[in-house]
Amino acid sequence: MAKLSIRDLDVSGKAVLMRVDFNIPLNDAGEITDDTRIVSALPSIKQLLSSGARLTLCSHLGRPKDESDLKYSLRPAATRLGELLKQDVAFAESCISEQAAAARSALQAGEILLLENTRFFPEEKSNDASFAKTLAGDAEIFVNDAFGTAHRAHASTEGVTHHIAQSAMGLLIERELEFLCDKLESPSSPFLVIMGGAKVSDKIEVITALLNKADTFIIGGAMAYTFRKAQGHAVGDSLVENDKLDLALDILKKAEELNTRFLLPADTRITQEFKNGAETQVTNIYADGGNIPDGWEGIDIGDVAIDEFCAEISQAGTIVWNGPMGVFEIDSFEAGTKAVTEAVAKSSALSIVGGGDSVTAVKKYGLADQVSFISTGGGASLELLEGKQLPGITALTDA
Numbered sequence: 001m002a003k004l005s006i007r008d009l010d011v012s013g014k015a016v017l018m019r020v021d022f023n024i025p026l027n028d029a030g031e032i033t034d035d036t037r038i039v040s041a042l043p044s045i046k047q048l049l050s051s052g053a054r055l056t057l058c059s060h061l062g063r064p065k066d067e068s069d070l071k072y073s074l075r076p077a078a079t080r081l082g083e084l085l086k087q088d089v090a091f092a093e094s095c096i097s098e099q100a101a102a103a104r105s106a107l108q109a110g111e112i113l114l115l116e117n118t119r120f121f122p123e124e125k126s127n128d129a130s131f132a133k134t135l136a137g138d139a140e141i142f143v144n145d146a147f148g149t150a151h152r153a154h155a156s157t158e159g160v161t162h163h164i165a166q167s168a169m170g171l172l173i174e175r176e177l178e179f180l181c182d183k184l185e186s187p188s189s190p191f192l193v194i195m196g197g198a199k200v201s202d203k204i205e206v207i208t209a210l211l212n213k214a215d216t217f218i219i220g221g222a223m224a225y226t227f228r229k230a231q232g233h234a235v236g237d238s239l240v241e242n243d244k245l246d247l248a249l250d251i252l253k254k255a256e257e258l259n260t261r262f263l264l265p266a267d268t269r270i271t272q273e274f275k276n277g278a279e280t281q282v283t284n285i286y287a288d289g290g291n292i293p294d295g296w297e298g299i300d301i302g303d304v305a306i307d308e309f310c311a312e313i314s315q316a317g318t319i320v321w322n323g324p325m326g327v328f329e330i331d332s333f334e335a336g337t338k339a340v341t342e343a344v345a346k347s348s349a350l351s352i353v354g355g356g357d358s359v360t361a362v363k364k365y366g367l368a369d370q371v372s373f374i375s376t377g378g379g380a381s382l383e384l385l386e387g388k389q390l391p392g393i394t395a396l397t398d399a
């Protein structure tokens with residue numbers, strides 16, 4: 001069901017409560033180390049302010065114990081947002097205090113206020129109705145633009161919608177839905193899914209959901225060893241999920257039944273030392289059976305796999321990528337992830353990079369502007385790709 005967007009609303013002079021994702025990384029000195037999430041919210045914020053909204057923002061930050069946990073204060077985000085907007089951003093020290101309510105009702109058209117961390121109260125996560133009602137306050141319109149938490153039914157994402165007349169999505173969520181849902185409804189073929197990262201268990205559901213739709217899967221990262229072990233190969237000291245071996249075999253069988261090509265790396269880069277500059281070797285499925293000796297662990301795909309995977313990427317019509325090919329955070333182990341990033345960036349396919357570490361990789365190699373879309377949500381983007389309803393979106397007003 002299509003949902004109301006801020007494009008559909010007249011917000012002039014209205015009290016608007018917007019949920020943003022300002023869950024930003026801070027260093028020990030309380031300084032913001034990456035303001036991407038604040039920058040991502042700017043289009044919706046600017047549109048609402050220029051249309052005359054009286055705008056109150058709320059967000060969570062980290063996992064605080066309670067209100068005394070001030071290292072999780074959103075005050076640095078208010079300062080940074082003010083610099084980016086070149087406009088005063090007021091700050092309320094509690095998201096549900098009388099002072100916050102007074103500051104909200106005093107807002108004039110085009111003015112903006114940020115509330116303190118909603119997770120200072122446990123009622124945020126438990127989606128407590130009376131907390132949600134106080135947080136909703138005098139708002140006439142609710143806007144959700146926090147895609148990263150849209151898969152959680154919390155007071156600030158779902159609860160408030162029951163106390164506010166109209167609830168709409170912001171421009172960021174609108175774009176996430178456009179790429180992760182609309183454009184994947186009838187993807188240009190070949191539809192290639194690239195999966196990597198640490199664990200199969202995190203991505204089983206998305207793999208299963210996309211097995212029906214994709215033409216080809218490429219599997220890299222540590223999750224490849226769970227598949228290889230399930231096939232009977234030795235994996236040495238590599239990261240493996242021993243309780244997921246049957247599941248890995250089920251996935252391989254299902255791929256065969258569905259005629260979906262499922263490519264595991266033909267060779268693996270292995271090491272005895274998990275550190276930069278470590279000596280590495282390559283074990284190849286064709287040359288030596290691809291078995292990894294004890295005392296060695298797989299940390300990247302090898303050169304044959306790189307060539308095979310990049311050839312697939314160059315022919316794809318649509319690419320969905322989630323998870324690195326190896327331990328790319330360590331320069332000596334980054335070759336596979338780097339090559340795949342460069343191939344995706346070079347490809348003319350519609351390329352969607354879904355959340356988390358593959359986004360970090362794309363940024364590390366300076367190629368973020370060469371892919372079609374980078375999702376701002378890890379868990380939320382996986383759940384959308386799995387075909388699930390996200391509570392923070394389902395709760396919005398139907399268009």
Ligand code: AMP
Pocket residue numbers: 196197198199202220221222223239298299300322323324325326327328329356357358
């Ligand atoms: P995920 O969050 O599941 O996408 O996993 C990302 C993490 O997987 C990154 O921090 C990588 O360093 C890690 N990773 C990728 N390949 C391997 C590997 N072969 N062994 C251990 N960790 C890996």
